[in-house]
Structures are given as C-alpha cells and as structure tokens.
Amino acid sequence: MNYFPDEVIEQIFESVTSQKDRNAVSLVCKSWYKIERFSRERVFIGNCYAISPERVIERFPGLKSLTLKGKPHFADFNLVPHEWGGFLQPWIEALADGRVGLEELRLKRMIVSDESLELLSRSFPNFKSLVLVSCEGFTTDGLAAIAANCRLLKELDLQENDIDDHRGHWLSCFPESSTSLVSLNFACLKGEINLPALERLVGRSPNLKVLRLNRAVPPDTLQKVLARAPQLVDLGTGSYVLDPDSDTYNKLQATVVKCKSIKSLSGFLEVGPRCLPSIYPILENLTSLNLSYAPGVHGSELIELIRQCVKLQRLWILDCIGDKGLGVVASTCKELQELRVFPSDPFAAGHAFVTEEGLVAISAGCPKLHSLLYFCQQMTNAALITVAKNCPNFIRFRLCILDPTKPDAVTMRPLDEGFGAIVQACKNIRRLSLSGLLTDRVFLYIGMYAEQLEMLSIAFAGDSDNGMLYVLNGCKKLRKLEIRDSPFGNEALLKDVGKYETMRSLWMSSCEVTLGGCKALAKQMPTLNVEIINESDQVEIGVDDEQRVEKMYLYRTLVGKRRDTPEFVWTL
C-alpha cells in the first residue's frame, strides 16, 4: 500500500545506498521489496557460499557491481588449504548466462582462473572495474585477456595476489584506443614488465589517478611515467635504487616536484641510500603512506621522511621504526587516523623493535586514531589502559604480541584488564583482535561492553567454555568469530545454536570441540553448513565422535551444502 507511485519510491530509494539500509527497506512490504530489487545495482556477498549466483541474479536483475568474498580470514595465515574453495568460475558463468550488465567486480580470497578472466572479459561490454585482493589461481595471461577485451576498463587493481607471472606482454595488450584508465595497480606482480608499453599506456590515459608499479619498474621509467602523469593522486613506486649524483636522480627530483596532487604514496620495494630526498617535495601533502614493503627505508632516513608528513591520516610501517620513531610520528602526524605496524622480522630472536611505549606515545599524540594494527614485542595493562583513555574512538583495534601467550611485561599478569579497558572506553569498537596471556575474564569484559563488536579474532586465549559463552551471549552484533588454539569445546559451541544464524561465520581450529559436537550442531541447524577440514592422512575421520576436530568452519547459507568441496572438506 503505497501512497506514492512506484516511480517516486524508486527515486527515493536511489539515495539509499548502503546495503544494510537497502536490505531493511526491502523488508517493509512486498511492494517495496519489488521496487528495491529492481533498482539495486550494487550487491555485496560476504560469503560466496551463503547464496547461489543464480538466486542473486534472479533477485537483482539490474546488478552492475558485485563484491564477493571466498575463503575465511584465517586463510591469510596458511590455516586453510588452497583448494578449499571460493571459485569464481560458477559466478562468471551465471552472470554471463543471465546477461547481467556487469560493470564492476571486487573479489577477496577467491580462486580465479585465467578461464574465468577470459570469460569475464568477453561477456560484459560495459565492464569497467576489476579489483582482486588476496586471490590466486590465475596468471598474467588472464590479465592480458582483461586488458585486450575490456574496452571501457577504468580500474585494474591487484592487491597482494599470488599471480603466476608469464612475463610482461599483458601490458601491451591494452589496445592503442584504450584511454579510459583511471586506476592501475600491478605492484604484486613479480616479473618483468614491458616498460615502453607502460610509458605509452600512461601517456594515453589522461584520467589516470592511481598508479602502483612493481619491482621491475626502474627509476628512470618512473620518471618518464610521472612526467606523463603529473595529475596522479596515488603513486606506488617500484624499485627506487639510483645514484643520487646521477642525471636520472636530478630528472626524477624535478619531475616529482610537479606532481602536486599526490596524496597517497607506497612502494619503495627497493631503496638505495640517499635517494629518498628526491621524494621530499610531495611529503607535506600526503594523507596516506605505506612503507610496509620497504625494509630498505629505516633509521634516520625514515625519521627524516616522517617528519615532513604533517598531514598524514594513514600510515603503514614496519616495526624497525622503533618506539622512538613512533614518538616522532606522534609529534608530527596529528591527523593520524589509521596506523599499521608490521613485524619486519617475524621470527627474530629478541629484537624488541616496538613495545607498549610506542603505542602509548601514538595514543597521546594522535587523538583521531580509530584504526590500529600493531605487532609488538610486548604489552602491558597500564599501557592499554592509557591508550583507552587517550583514544576512546577506536573502531578497529588489533593487537598482536609476537609471542602469543606473553603476559603483561611488567606485572606478569594476564592482559585482561588492558583489553577490558579498551572495550569499555571504545563504545564504537567493531573489530577486535586479541593476543597475549588472556583468561576468561577478558571475554567477560568483551561480552559486557563491546556492544557494537562485529568481528573478533582469538588465539591462544581463555580458560574454559565460559569465555566463548560470554562473547556469544553478550555481543549482539557479532558477525564473524574466529578462534584458534583456545580451550573452548562442545558446551560453548552448542549452548545457543540459534546465534549462528545471526552471524556470517564461525571458525574454530585447535580447540576442544569434537566431531560429535559438530555433528550435533549440524543436525540442529540445517541452515548452517558445518565444514570439517581434515588434512591429515588418516581416512577414518568419521568414526570417533570423541575425536577433537582440528579445523571447523561453519556459516549460514540459503543454498545448503556446497557441491565443490575438495576431498579433505566434509560438510556434516
């Protein structure tokens, strides 16, 4: 029962953009459901096995932009076998068959084949944007197909994919008539690049705003490319090794000065000594700096660089910056919102690069900080309590102490109180990763205070099922829970089975849940897929219900058991 004609409602819906809101709108009444589904253009599928491509296409025939995520998050850390799943092919086939007017495809942790890329490139004449994050299974031949066939391509963004590099001809596959590129990121490619082809491509792309090069692009090509694209907003350099007394250096420096629009800088996959001053002219305008792939930038050179980045909002850095270096960040980067500090030598014995001191300094100097990923040697409750006081606006807080069960470095107590302070002070916290010595108590605090929490990562923590129960009971908005090496078992798993239907997924590995417990859960909840991943050689996994399950991944789904499970995955 509409008071307005459909066309008017449709107009109104146009300004409803977030998927959450659109979902809500579609539940109001049948008429709104119908109007909404025909007008929806962007669809986000957080788990590609929660729904089938056919049903998506049927419901949203106007689909233009599709985002798909495949493997669970812990796949990033080698906990999920490569062939587990997340194949793109059936989706492309369905989209092609359904004659969908696809323009944009964003994938994360999916298995993408050259065949899929080829089919993609041929099936959608308006295709404009391909973003692949942490995907695998394809080669540069697939990229060649995209380059050659997608006439209107604006964006090709490859982030941290494992790509089999058949060397550089794919770049030459962009036809001479292709002038539409806005964003090109091939930093993750390991092989050689056709440099003249790159220069020509940049030269004929006047709208190019984002360009991230790989290691094979030397400084003199960088200079030529920058000279042709002074309008760049986002630059990722390749190799930055050159002789500071050379002509190339002087040319590069002169060219960089002209690139006044660059706001985001990354790369420096290799750096030579005394080369960095050439980049100084653009530092004062930077809002984003990613040096997490640049171990060659350290010491006083790094500090000198940071001191000039007064407008920085996002910084990704290696821990060789040290606590002192973080102090410089704290006093320089007053606009900082997001900080990630990665471990430069994850298995080093005893190199205490950053500690709780650096984090406290940052929290004191950067009040706008809301997103943190911090790999450190040690932490204390006192530090975390101070951080919570200084920065009550955290949305994402991920702390990783390199030694996974390390207690408070000063008091030797668990870090429960520290993390408790974080969740109590930060009312909007949506994502949290814990580490260090932790008891059930920290989970009690999380359950009590983290009302907006959507994603929680737990490793080597807790004492008993209560820990997990506090979280499942208290965090009403929880969507993703991933747990490894913690003593949570069947009682916690089975206490409130309905909870999992309100969540996207649950991962538990090296915990105390048994096969019997998983079977019971699967029986009670037919709308969940409960998958057991068993990589050991023993075939007899089905026999003993008392046996602990090594890896379990469960997720809600509308389409039941998937049909592409490999041998080592068993859906109960």
Next chain:
Amino acid sequence: MAMFAQDLEATELRLGLPGTNDSEQNTSSTTLVSKSNKRPLQSDMNENNDSSPANRSDEQISQPPPSKTQVVGWPPVRSYWKNCLQSKKTEAEAAGIYVKISMDGAPYLRKIDLKVYRGYPELLKALEDMFKFKVGDYCEKKLGYNNRSEFVPTYEDKDGDWMLLGDVPWEMFIVSCKRLRIMKGSEAKGLGCCTP
C-alpha cells in the same frame, strides 16, 4: 539468560588499574565449569602445551617463554607479504659483498663478506677475531674509537679515499666500501679519538 545473571550483576564492576582485586565471585564461577586439561595440540606448537587452564587462570604465574620455533600461522601476517619480505632478504643474502682486508704488518690479506654482518659492532668484532688485535671500544654515538689501541680500522671508498670506519650509516658503508685496511702505529695516531 539466567545462567549469566550472576555475571551480569557483575556488570556493576568497574574496571580498575592492574592490581586491584575485583570480587572473588568471578573466580568461583569460572572454576565451576572449568574444563579438564587441554590435550596436547596437533599443530606445530611447542612448549605452550604445558600450560593447563588451571595454571592460566592463576594470575601470578609467569609462563616460561616458548622457544622461537614457528607456530603455524603465527604471527598472523599475510603469507604473500611475508614471502615478499623474506625473498628480498634471501636475494640480498645470495649476492654477498666480498672485500679484501689488509692489516699493516700482516704477511697476507683476508677476505670477508660484508653482507654477513648487521652493523659496525659485529664487523669490528669479526676483524678483531680474525687478526687477533683490539681496536678498542667503538662508540656509535660519538662516532669514534677509544684511543687506547694502536690499530684503527679504515676503508677505501668508491672515490678512492681512505675513510675511518664507522662515520656513515651501515647501509651506505657496505655499498661504498671497496676494501678494508687496519692501520697501525704512527699513521693511526690522531685518527678518530673519542673522549670516553
């Protein structure tokens, strides 16, 4: 949920600084449903197997530090990124920078790979061991040597000049060093003295 009414009343608890003892009721409710000891894990984990849940809730226990053998998937860094950094390391390691070292008065020269060392202190120690001498204490901050020794380490750089070892950043040194020479005696006097 009724089961948690007890604990939810505990929501009245305010978090205090470390060391404040919150009420004992929490410890009692956790021990009620405490699981039995953790079975040894099958992953590549190491000494952490020794910690039973009972131990871990005792807040005073200090864990023996686990050895540095690698736990699968820990620390949680993307394997792509890790491989990138490590491949850079091994590439760099494969190259090797071999330079000759001479010491005044020694009958023959030696050769070392500069890539093997992480900084000046390590290099100096290696030189001292190799030639059985003492160069004195290298003070990084003051960029000089304690002049108790009659030996001074120097190197020839790309321009052919003889430089005192230790003035420039390590990374710059290893790419510009062509050969090393340990000077001795009167030539060494007056070079690079630092006030202790």
